[in-house]
Amino acid sequence: ESSDEESDDEEFQGFHSDEDVAPSSLRSALRSQRGRAPRGRGRKHKTTPIPPPRLADVAPTPPKTPARKRGEEGTERMVQA
Structure with missing residues (x-):
C-alpha cells in the first residue's frame, strides 16, 4: 500500500504541475x-x-x-461502337 501511495503521490505531483502548465496550455489553447x-x-x-442556393437553383435545371x-x-x- 505504501508503495502504491507513493506512486500515486508522484503522479499527483506531476499533475499538480498544472500550475506551471496552465498558463502555457491556456495560452496555446486560446491561440489555437x-x-x-x-x-x-x-x-x-x-x-x-452560398453553395446550397446556387446548387439548388443552378444545378437542377442546366445539368x-x-x-x-x-x-x-x-x-x-x-x-x-
Missing part, C-alpha cells in the same frame, strides 16, 4: 481556439449558405439536360 474559431466558422458559414444528353450520347456511342 482563436485561430480555429474564426477560420472554421468563416469557412463553414461562407461555404454552407439535367446536358447530363442526360451527354449520358444518352455516351451510351449510344458506346453501344454503336
Whole structure:
C-alpha cells in the first residue's frame, strides 16, 4: 500500500504541475481556439449558405439536360461502337 501511495503521490505531483502548465496550455489553447474559431466558422458559414442556393437553383435545371444528353450520347456511342 505504501508503495502504491507513493506512486500515486508522484503522479499527483506531476499533475499538480498544472500550475506551471496552465498558463502555457491556456495560452496555446486560446491561440489555437482563436485561430480555429474564426477560420472554421468563416469557412463553414461562407461555404454552407452560398453553395446550397446556387446548387439548388443552378444545378437542377442546366445539368439535367446536358447530363442526360451527354449520358444518352455516351451510351449510344458506346453501344454503336
